[in-house]
Amino acid sequence: MPASIPTFSGFAFVAQPLDRADPLRDDADALARHWPRARVLVLDAEGLAYADEHGQPAALTGADIGPAPGTAIFLGLAGEQAWFCVDATQVTVEAPGRIDLRRAGAEWPGALSTAFAYARGMSWWQARTRFCGVCGGPIAFRRGGFIGHCAQCGNDHYPRVDPAVIVAVSDGARLLLGRQASWAPRRYSVIAGFVEPGESLEQTVAREVHEETQIRIDACQYLGAQPWPFPGALMLGFRAQADGAQPPQVDGELEDARWFTREEVGAALARDGHDDGEGLLLAPSISIARALIEDWYHRG
Template sequence: MTTSSASIGFNYNPLDRRSERRDDHAFIESLRSAPSARFLVFEDDIPLLKGGSQHDAWFLASEAATFGQPLHSVFLGQESDGSGRFALGFKLGLELADLSPGTVHRRIDLRSIAMQGLVSPAVLGMLGEAKSMLDWHRRHSFCANCGSMSRATAAGWQRICDACGARHFPRVDPVVIMLGIDGERCLLGRQRQFAAGMYSALAGFVEPGETVEDAVRREVLEETRVKCAQVVYFASQPWPFPSSLMIGCFAQAIDMEIVVDTTELEDARWFSRSEVAAMLAGTHASGLSAPKPYAIAHHLLQAYVEQGSSVLRS
């Protein structure tokens, strides 16, 4: 992993996923039943954490059993000591007050966990893996081929339809997120749902039959009418909301006039490097801000502040 990738939220996940052993039921069950096994617990798509000021995401098997039978279970991988790590998904409405006397359980959404730095980078990466997988199971109970019920197999990494034999695999949606650059200025936009005063890099889904570079150029053009030429890859980020892969890029802008697509954006404008530095530091004169460090957009902006247009050198 590159230095730029390692510092981005959800990117550090040290587990050995053991993809070659997922069909080995005896192996997976031996890990699950071992005393060293640990479990991430989700109520729908919200993780449960133990503790007050100290937040612990891991549950023993006996602790997880107090929640009842999970709707979904996924093998996440093995720690360096060989112990197994699993994710369990439960329905909404767990009665936490009666569970594990003396232990505080808190429902905290994953975005808040990331923003507040409540767990280590490694655990955050595992929570992201777990959330994406459990969300996929919730959304794909039925076969897309024939409409029959499907069931989980391969330690939670496949779903199979017994009616037609179709196999379904977890989906990942590629998204380009890019910073258009014109020398000492960069192009940022804001969506209506953003926090007041926050601007970020533009982003959009890659379409079928499209390269990353073409997706960058198309999305910038569609949202702002700004044309771009050279595109340079920066880093990527798994984004478990619900299951995207953010592909961070820089793009050389070749015209400057902005025409905002108001169906996509509330506003877009050029920002100087000094403005962006102030936004990252929280000292912008107009109170404008940028995404927090857990988001890849923050790191795109930070790299531009530190390196200027040299980020376009491939």
């Protein structure tokens, strides 16, 4: 075991975030001045980003694209350079390849994959906010893409994220992991679920763990968060304690749940994503789920 406990980190989509430069969203003239030199991420209807022949982000500027589409989303600033994202259907430029966000999280520099995750969440929200949920009127986007305004009833609509808890439950010696039927054989992960109206995060942790495994936790502690735009979640990471005498039981949502020993988890971490056909498989290294498992393991 290492002598010191590592900082809770290592997952994707949180490194070197852009300065969101909120005041600029109201300044259409300033955004127009920034556009020609701006870095632009182009995303297609599936949320894939334009990439070069090496799978890296296509180095496109506003000048490469031409006039800014009305649906261009102002993401913020990196130093003096503005960043935008645009819908591929609104531009005429092409690129040799496309890349999905999970692959980008593993292969792109942290700042770039973080910007991609931000763009992915915003573009997904815009694509699903075409009409007003109050009156059905058409939506026009304002403030650099951050407000959807209904011309018919005047209501404004704002970007949404869905908060979800994800929790490493331990009895001190073992870690509680579950699996969904759709996952690869032998893959298990920590317990997760969405926050419901009227709940605190701690209440959600207790409810989700019990609903999915029938385990009742004694206490929990917040550790950190990860944007997870698949399509629009924010994963809020916890660790929790429970009495290991409680046998996990599943009822529909999970296919299986069980307690795993430190030796079993350590062997899975040592495989580092390379499936040798035996033993436990864990969540990918880009995820907060993996970080929670590693945090539990290294704490001893």
